[in-house]
Amino acid sequence: MTITRLLARPMLATIFVAGGINALRNTEAHADKAKKVTDKVVPAARQAVPGAPIPTDPVTLVRINAAAQLLAAGALATGRAPRLSAAVLAASLVPTTLAGHAFWAEADPQAKAAQKLQFYKNTSLLGGLLLAAVDTEGRPGLAWRARRAAADVRREARQVAKDARRGATLAKAQLT
Known part of the structure; x- marks a missing residue:
């Protein structure tokens, strides 16, 4: 592993450790924001995979997402299954961004600008995670x-x- 990967992976994972811990500490507040997204995504997921035990409670879904972020961030930071962990983080980032940074729903210009900035930050993180997910470390894919x-x-x-x-x-x- 190169020094760049050795440093970059934990740096990329840091925000997900902090976000996962924050979501576990403030589950109710996150669940209120997540409800808008879960109300749309859960029925579609249940229709796509009828037999899967998909929870409907936003609190449970927030906790599952936080746990997935913490586990995948730990794996990415330590270099264990880095491609898989980056893909898991990318998948968990999409609903988190849609629920937490819906700038298009903000009326206040300052709040809208702040949410837009966070949305763009998450979009940038998603790009980095996608690159990490396809990184073969110089070995043939x-x-x-x-x-x-x-x-x-x-x-x-x-x-x-x-x-x-x-x-x-x-x-x-x-x-x-």
């Missing part, structure tokens, strides 16, 4: 490996076909 394996198979198949033709030509020459 699965797509590259699959293309390489396919090219290797094609090359070997051509060689086998060439060897077979050569063998057939030699066999034909010996028979005649």
Whole structure:
């Protein structure tokens, strides 16, 4: 691991540790804000995955989101499953941002400006998390490996076909 990754991952995770702790300490306040989003998302999620035990209570959902952020932030900070943990944090950031920083619903210009700034900050964090989620640390990713394996198979198949033709030509020459 490079020094950049060693420093950047904990730095990126810090806001999620603080946010997760804050959400657990102030669950009721966060649940009030989250209710607008959960009222729309939970029915859609239940329809998409009918058998899944998806809670409807905003307090429970806030606690689940906070726990997911704390666990994923800890994993990202320590370099354990960094791609997966960055993806989990990115997924948890979207509803958090929509519920907590709905600047479009603010009437007060100062409150609107503050919420817009927080919304943009979260958008920037989402971009960083997406980059972290696809970071292969300089090693080839699965797509590259699959293309390489396919090219290797094609090359070997051509060689086998060439060897077979050569063998057939030699066999034909010996028979005649």
